[in-house]
Amino acid sequence: MRLSQLELRDFRNYVREEVEPGPGMNIFSGDNGQGKSNLLEAAAWLAVGRSPRRAREADAVRHGASGFLVRAVGQGLAGRMVREMSFRSEGGRRLTQDGKCLRQVRDLLGGMRVVHFSPDDLFLVGGGPERRRRFLDLMIAQVSVGYVGALTAYHRFLLQRNALLKEIRQHRRPVSVLAALEEGMAREGARVTAERARVLEAAGKLAETAYRQVSGGREELGISYAPSAADEEALRVGLERRRGEELARGTSLVGPHRDEVRITLNGRPARLYGSQGQMRSAALSLRLAERRWMCERTGEEPVMLLDDLSSELDPGRRGAILRLLAGTAQVFLTCTDPGELPREPEEARYFRVEEGTVHRER
Amino acid sequence: MSSPYALPIARLIDELCKLPGVGPKTGQRLAFHLLHRRPEDARSLAQAILDATEQIGTCSVCQNLTDTDPCAICRDSARDGSVICVVEEPRDLAAMERTGEYRGRYHVLQGAISPMDGVGPEELRIRELLSRVQGGGVREVILATNTDVEGETTAMYLARVLKPFQVSVTRIARGLPVGGDLDYADQVTLARALEGRREV
Ligand SMILES: Nc1ncnc2c1ncn2[C@@H]1O[C@H](COP(=O)(O)OP(=O)(O)OP(=O)(O)O)[C@@H](O)[C@H]1O
Ligand SMILES: [Mg+2]
Ligand SMILES: [Zn+2]
Numbered sequence: 244m245r246l247s248q249l250e251l252r253d254f255r256n257y258v259r260e261e262v263e264p265g266p267g268m269n270i271f272s273g274d275n276g277q278g279k280s281n282l283l284e285a286a287a288w289l290a291v292g293r294s295p296r297r298a299r300e301a302d303a304v305r306h307g308a309s310g311f312l313v314r315a316v317g318q319g320l321a322g323r324m325v326r327e328m329s330f331r332s333e334g335g336r337r338l339t340q341d342g343k344c345l346r347q348v349r350d351l352l353g354g355m356r357v358v359h360f361s362p363d364d365l366f367l368v369g370g371g372p373e374r375r376r377r378f379l380d381l382m383i384a385q386v387s388v389g390y391v392g393a394l395t396a397y398h399r400f401l402l403q404r405n406a407l408l409k410e411i412r413q414h415r416r417p418v419s420v421l422a423a424l425e426e427g428m429a430r431e432g433a434r435v436t437a438e439r440a441r442v443l444e445a446a447g448k449l450a451e452t453a454y455r456q457v458s459g460g461r462e463e464l465g466i467s468y469a470p471s472a473a474d475e476e477a478l479r480v481g482l483e484r485r486r487g488e489e490l491a492r493g494t495s496l497v498g499p500h501r502d503e504v505r506i507t508l509n510g511r512p513a514r515l516y517g518s519q520g521q522m523r524s525a526a527l528s529l530r531l532a533e534r535r536w537m538c539e540r541t542g543e544e545p546v547m548l549l550d551d552l553s554s555e556l557d558p559g560r561r562g563a564i565l566r567l568l569a570g571t572a573q574v575f576l577t578c579t580d581p582g583e584l585p586r587e588p589e590e591a592r593y594f595r596v597e598e599g600t601v602h603r604e605r
Numbered sequence: 606m607s608s609p610y611a612l613p614i615a616r617l618i619d620e621l622c623k624l625p626g627v628g629p630k631t632g633q634r635l636a637f638h639l640l641h642r643r644p645e646d647a648r649s650l651a652q653a654i655l656d657a658t659e660q661i662g663t664c665s666v667c668q669n670l671t672d673t674d675p676c677a678i679c680r681d682s683a684r685d686g687s688v689i690c691v692v693e694e695p696r697d698l699a700a701m702e703r704t705g706e707y708r709g710r711y712h713v714l715q716g717a718i719s720p721m722d723g724v725g726p727e728e729l730r731i732r733e734l735l736s737r738v739q740g741g742g743v744r745e746v747i748l749a750t751n752t753d754v755e756g757e758t759t760a761m762y763l764a765r766v767l768k769p770f771q772v773s774v775t776r777i778a779r780g781l782p783v784g785g786d787l788d789y790a791d792q793v794t795l796a797r798a799l800e801g802r803r804e805v
Contacts, residue, residue, distance in 0.1 A: 399754040407720035416725050420718060423762035427754065 244356050244546050245573045246286065248316040253308035255281040256599040263603075265592035268574045272581045273596030279577035282601070283359065283548040285313045286575065289328050290357040290546075291381060292338060292348055300330040310334075317355055320543045326355055348384075349391045356385050356545035358534045362554060364526040368506055368513050375504035379439050382446070382533045386540045393434040400428035401495055408493050418486075425482045428498070433475035435499040442536070443468045443504065450525075450532035457524050457563045464525055465507035471497050520555045527552070531567055544572040553578050614640070666737070668713045668730040670695045678711060685709045687744040691734065691763065693717050693751060701749065704796040709747070712737065717755035718762060726762060734763070738770050747802055748776045764805040775802040 245266050251257040256278050271279050284303075287295045294303065304311050310331035317324050330336045338345040345351045366374050383390045404424055410416040447466030454464035472478035481497035489496050506513040506525060513525055530549075537545050547568065553561050565584065568574055578584060581593060593604040608615035614636060622632040639647055663669065664676035671677070678684060688709030692698050698711050714729045738746065748763055750756035760776055767774050778801030 396754055400758075403720050403754060403758065410720055410723075410725070416720070419765065420720070420725060420758075420762060423718075423765055424758045426761045427757040 244317060244319045244543055246315050246317045246546060248314075249282070249286060250312070250314040251282070251285055252312040253305040254285055254311040254313055255303055255305060257281065258305065258599060260599065260601055262594065262601050264573065264575065265590070266573055268568070268576065268591035269594065270581055270584070270591050271575065271577045271594045271596050271601070272579065273577075274579060277596045278599045278601075279596045280361070280550050281599075282596070283361075283550050283575055283577065286315065286546065287357055287359040287548055289313050289315055289326055289338075290355045291385065292328075292345075292351045295359045295361060296363065300336050301332065304330065304332065315355070317546075319355070320541075321354075324354065348395075349388055352384050352391060353386060353388065356537055356541070356543070357548055358530050358537070358545050359548045359550070360527060360530040360552070361550040362523075364530065365519070365522055367526045367529060368517060368522040370514075372501075372503045375506075376439075376500075376502060378529065378533075379443060379504065382537070383438060383442050385545070386537055387438070390435070390438050393431050393438070397428065397431040397435050397499060400424065400431060401498070401500060404428060404495050405493065408490055408495070412490055412493060421486070422483075425479060429475050429479040429482060432472070432478050432498045436470045436472070436478075436502060437474070439499070439502065440468045440470060445539075446529075446532045446536040449535045450528045453531040453535075453567060454525060454528040456567060457528060457560050458521075459559060459563065462521065463509050464513075464528060465505070465510065466529075467505045469503040469505050470499070471501035471503075520557065520560070523555050524560055527564060531564075534572065538572075547572050547574040547576075549574065549576045551578065552576055553583055663715075667711045668715060668733055669698055669711060670713075683708075687742060688747065689734070689737065689743055689745070690747040690749050692749050693756060693759070697749065697751075700792075700795060701799075704792045704799065706796045706799055709745075714750070714759065717750055717759040719755045726766075729759070731763070731766070735766065738767065738772055743770075743772050745773045745775060747799070748774065748805065749799070760805070774805050776805045777802045 246264055249262045249264065250260070252259050262282070271282065273279050284295055284298075288303075300311075310329065312327065312329045314325065314327045317326065325341055327339045328336065338351060340351075340354055345354075367378055380390075380394060384394070404421070407416060407421060407424060411418055411421065443466065447468075450466050451464050454462065472481045478498060482495070485496050508517050508521055508525065513522060517525065530547075534545055534547060537543075549568075552564065556564070561584065576584075577596075595602045595604050608618075610618065617639070618629075618632045618636045621627055621635050622629060627635070639650070660672045661670050662672075662674065664671040664674055664679055666675045666679040669676050669678070673680075685708050689712050690701060690707060690709055691712045691714060692701065693714050693716060695713055698713055701707055701711070712730070712734045714731065714734070716724055716729050718724060718726060718729070734746075737743065746763075746767055748760040750759045750763075764774050764776070777798040
């Protein structure tokens with residue numbers, strides 16, 4: 244996947260700007276607060292239908308404007324495509340690909356694959372387990388429609404079950420409905436867990452390798468999946484066994500929404516013992532693994548959107564990461580000073596970002 | 606805020622906006638469309654709405670919407686009364702009929718179990734189904750509720766409460782798209798799903 248054009252209108256601090264990125268490395272530099280992250284946010288949002296910083300559409304409308312438009316022209320395995328996302332304060336959001344409306348998340352995922360890294364990814368390693376689950380979910384969802392189906396169904400089961408637990412507690416419903424609901428829930432939940440475990444098995448290894456290269460072989464990253472219930476039978480039994488406790492608390496306590504991705508550095512939990520730079524390196528390794536895995540699964544490179552790659556990384560690690568990135572993927576990379584990037588990549592395109600405008604340099 | 610329209614128009618827009626999926630904008634568009642048609646067209650539409658709401662009731666056997674009781678399908682002696690196909694809504698029954706593959710009888714639940722919406726088994730026509738099965742002569746019950754979360758839960762619930770009876774309980778195959786509504790499935794998919802039903 245390659246973008247040949249990215250257009251922003253009234254998006255964040257951009258009034259109207261058009262960027263023509265090159266097929267390989269694209270470096271966007273500029274002072275703080277000029278619009279570098281906003282540019283990458285727009286591309287990621289367009290790809291997966293959701294802001295990577297979890298913003299609502301209304302927040303992204305340029306102050307004083309009444310809506311925004313983001314448009315990308317890309318070239319993928321399936322040929323040329325044009326994707327557009329528009330939002331009007333009255334009238335809501337509209338996403339189209341080649342003029343056809345994309346109504347559901349599942350119509351949208353996979354048509355334009357990206358990997359987005361940002362400073363916020365520190366929480367991928369140091370934050371709560373939901374961050375790691377979300378990482379896995381979005382990565383799998385971008386290649387598997389079936390997974391989106393199972394995940395959506397599971398979440399719906401979860402909402403229904405929690406509503407039912409409340410009803411039962413208020414004696415408005417017999418317990419017999421619960422058993423019926425849990426049957427489908429265990430099946431979908433087990434599908435989610437199995438797919439996550441299978442994917443993490445492969446992607447975890449890729450991340451471990453990437454980390455070894457980033458750290459110059461001095462540290463070992465360890466990634467493993469710890470499901471709250473290993474399979475359908477275990478999930479069914481677990482749901483049944485903890486019903487009493489769940490009835491008291493009115494919420495479901497077992498299932499994929501409680502699964503955990505364990506990350507260790509030299510055998511110890513990274514969350515507790517990792518330095519900032521180490522956690523950042525681990526997060527980047529996960530993103531590099533995401534790229535490799537997607538590429539292996541689909542035969543196509545996702546677009547790499549790397550926001551503020553270099554903060555907190557020593558020059559050795561920066562260099563190693565850039566070497567890992569070199570190759571066939573299209574990369575968008577932001578930094579405050581391109582001089583801090585080690586060996587300047589040969590065919591890179593350089594852009595200067597200033598107050599919501601982007602100028603090509605050299 | 607007072608309406609910019611003359612009272613009869615405002616009232617018409619108001620009424621149209623009460624329909625599902627109709628917002629203020631669509632309401633206005635529909636109202637003006639109606640106003641531009643010939644008076645006899647408007648009268649015929651109004652009469653059709655009145656006739657349908659006044660003459661249509663539920664069939665005391667299958668719970669489908671009907672203008673006679675029992676309904677045409679329940680009265681049709683050529684149909685196999687030993688097989689009952691359970692669906693959520695009248696439109697699902699219509700979809701099943703369009704396949705032309707099915708010659709048994711139906712039961713319309715008028716919904717699916719959805720605790721979030723306060724719908725449990727008591728709010729559906731499940732008691733009526735059980736008494737039909739209890740009444741005898743039924744060999745198979747086909748659960749053809751939707752394949753979404755609510756339809757699946759309803760099917761599993763029915764499988765459980767039908768267990769004590771001497772009937773075979775089958776579920777239509779999941780050839781349907783996940784989370785799919787029956788009435789959106791094309792006829793081939795639906796016919797195949799019916800063919801590939803399994804014991805539950
Ligand atoms: N809806 C909006 N309307 C107008 N301006 C906005 C909007 N949302 C954000 N901004 C502005 O965009 C700017 C931030 O842009 P961005 O986050 O892309 O900066 P950056 O170039 O990545 O900076 P840094 O180097 O600090 O990461 C801020 O000045 C902010 O006020
Ligand atoms: Mg930034
Ligand atoms: Zn009938």
